Amino acid sequence: MxxxxxxxxTGSIGxxxxxxxxxxxELKVTALAAGSxxxxxxxxxxxxxxxxxxxxxxxxxxELRIKxxxxxxxxxxxxxxxxxxxxxxxxxIVLTAMVGMIGIQPTIEAIKAGKxxxxxxxxxxxxxxxLIMPLAKQCGVRILPVDSEHSAIFQSLNGEDSENISRIxxxxxxxxxxxxxxxxxxxxxxxxxxxxxxWSMGRKITIDSATLVNKGLEVMEAKWLFDVPLEKVxxxxxxxxxxxxxxxxVDGAIIAQLGCPDMxxxxxYALFYPERRYLDGDRxxxxxxxNFTFExxxxxxxxxxxxxxxxxxxxxxxxxVYNAANxxxxxxxxxxxxxxxxxxxIISLAMDGHKVIGNPSVEEILQTETDTYYRIESR
Numbered sequence: 001m002x003x004x005x006x007x008x009x010t011g012s013i014g015x016x017x018x019x020x021x022x023x024x025x026e027l028k029v030t031a032l033a034a035g036s037x038x039x040x041x042x043x044x045x046x047x048x049x050x051x052x053x054x055x056x057x058x059x060x061x062x063e064l065r066i067k068x069x070x071x072x073x074x075x076x077x078x079x080x081x082x083x084x085x086x087x088x089x090x091x092x093i094v095l096t097a098m099v100g101m102i103g104i105q106p107t108i109e110a111i112k113a114g115k116x117x118x119x120x121x122x123x124x125x126x127x128x129x130x131l132i133m134p135l136a137k138q139c140g141v142r143i144l145p146v147d148s149e150h151s152a153i154f155q156s157l158n159g160e161d162s163e164n165i166s167r168i169x170x171x172x173x174x175x176x177x178x179x180x181x182x183x184x185x186x187x188x189x190x191x192x193x194x195x196x197x198x199w200s201m202g203r204k205i206t207i208d209s210a211t212l213v214n215k216g217l218e219v220m221e222a223k224w225l226f227d228v229p230l231e232k233v234x235x236x237x238x239x240x241x242x243x244x245x246x247x248x249x250v251d252g253a254i255i256a257q258l259g260c261p262d263m264x265x266x267x268x269y270a271l272f273y274p275e276r277r278y279l280d281g282d283r284x285x286x287x288x289x290x291n292f293t294f295e296x297x298x299x300x301x302x303x304x305x306x307x308x309x310x311x312x313x314x315x316x317x318x319x320x321v322y323n324a325a326n327x328x329x330x331x332x333x334x335x336x337x338x339x340x341x342x343x344x345x346i347i348s349l350a351m352d353g354h355k356v357i358g359n360p361s362v363e364e365i366l367q368t369e370t371d372t373y374y375r376i377e378s379r
Contacts, residue, residue: 002271003090005031005115007082007106008097010040012202013120013146013263017095018044020268023280027271031085033098038064045073052088054081056102079105086110093271095146096121099204100327101320101369104128104362111141118270120146122221127320127365129224143225144270149218150225151266152244152257157226160249168222169246169254171238172297173197175210178239182301188340190333197239207330211343212297216308220319223312230312235305237295242284260284304344307351316356317368324372325350350376
């Protein structure tokens, strides 16, 4: 029996994780955490009977306690509640699927408690990879990637010596606006950007995919996950989303992981690693695939990716500024308060005005996030 704590259980990754639990009786949910969606969380509690749950919003947590008073599930709230669910004594592995930098502290505490981490919260490594990866090594904890691209790299490296990596090649679909110029993207609305051509994801990550910021975050995450220098991480646009990423080795051999676009595959792989389990779903029909195409990313019309390389090269607190400015801008865009093209512009301006702190502590990372929001609002 493997026991799970799922942080972000009502979101896209969280709900797909629970689908996998339904199909595998060897998995048991011991803890769940959500932001404020107590209707969905209540249904999950009644189905999976976790020992503890967290609702980050304190008022919603109070409401939930009343709704589930007939159960034995304890309800916590706030950051203390997230840490409680991440470190629950019965959990063997913690799936971190919450959105944003809120995932840093629970992840750190779960690692200290000896829990393996199934990582779907990329902001954790983007902003605090210099803290997370050494801590995981020190505590003997595995960081198992859940993002499809990083899972593909992880699978491609299985049995290989990481010292023989020549380059990591992250594939990108290009999003819904691939091939468009900035002039053609002037009037893009949130509902347009939320129509991803291949993947079904949460709202924030779908917008990030449309701007290529998501690929930038993945570049920074890959650097930490696989302990490679930034210059060895490349991006190639592959619109069919069949090759999920590749690794080239020093002898020129390239190993890739292919499959139909389905997030349940990398989730399940992380939960059962190193074992593979049967998974329902579509299978690739190579005879029906007409072509594989590849192209260089368009950094002129989608500058968010280049800004990510710049932020990672600067290091220290600069990736935090990149991430925080993007989170701020995406919220504003989804609320129809700024234009689609303003997202990258806001990130660029925030980075231009930042004085980097090298090797930041968690407190300095979180303060940088707050300061970034303040500077943007003050403009």
